[in-house]
Amino acid sequence: MLKEKYQAVMEALAQAAQSSDRKPEDIHLIAVSKTHPASAIEEVYKFGHTAFGENRIAELNEKKHLLAGLNIEWHLIGQLQTNKVKLLASDVILHSLDRISLAEALAKRPEKFRTLIQVNCSEEANKSGVALADFDALVEKVAAIKNIEVLGLMTIAENSENEALVRKAFQRLKSLSDRLAAQKIFPEYRGWLSMGMSGDFALAIAEGATHVRIGSAIFGTRN
Numbered sequence: 001m002l003k004e005k006y007q008a009v010m011e012a013l014a015q016a017a018q019s020s021d022r023k024p025e026d027i028h029l030i031a032v033s034k035t036h037p038a039s040a041i042e043e044v045y046k047f048g049h050t051a052f053g054e055n056r057i058a059e060l061n062e063k064k065h066l067l068a069g070l071n072i073e074w075h076l077i078g079q080l081q082t083n084k085v086k087l088l089a090s091d092v093i094l095h096s097l098d099r100i101s102l103a104e105a106l107a108k109r110p111e112k113f114r115t116l117i118q119v120n121c122s123e124e125a126n127k128s129g130v131a132l133a134d135f136d137a138l139v140e141k142v143a144a145i146k147n148i149e150v151l152g153l154m155t156i157a158e159n160s161e162n163e164a165l166v167r168k169a170f171q172r173l174k175s176l177s178d179r180l181a182a183q184k185i186f187p188e189y190r191g192w193l194s195m196g197m198s199g200d201f202a203l204a205i206a207e208g209a210t211h212v213r214i215g216s217a218i219f220g221t222r223n
């Protein structure tokens, strides 16, 4: 069951890459395992998959501990409260650097952190991610902090059937990323674009996604 779903997703990713004249190996799948047990992660790991995403730090740490023997690359894709920065292990890639206070809390830690800046490209109220209007100020602040490496950008598009609207959010992220790359603000910048989920990954890949975060299409629906 899990195997069929995982393979179907991998095939759909390759298909989307080909349709956009992109190489399948340039699209990285982050299997989003939130709410699912560590045993499900272990099963997908056995298919040869190593990148997993969780949206809550406590749940991530619990599974990371349970699966410590496996060579998993962990991604934290949900919001991180400032008072929980102390719980973030430095080998976890943080997709949700979204505000100056979080950057300042990370700056107090001695370790280096790999991060993506999350942007609210859809400009929805209550949506996570730095507002477009505040993006430059956040970039300037983070660039001055030595232990934060910025590898790329992350966004969540509208949950909408309107393809043009969804594409617009992805296009905005891509153009912000192209600008950061051209300006060479972050020495470690890799141009990662973390965008696309179960419902919209094909559009995200068409618009340049390098990392798609897919949960329900692999693990099934969540309660």
Ligand SMILES: *Cc1c(COP(=O)(O)O)cnc(C)c1O
Pocket (backbone or CB within 6 Å): 032, 034, 055, 077, 078, 156, 196, 197, 198, 199, 213, 214, 215, 216, 217
């Ligand atoms: C849950 C989650 C996903 C995966 O969503 P699916 O629709 O289940 O694929 C992707 N990104 C973030 C930030 C999430 O919280």
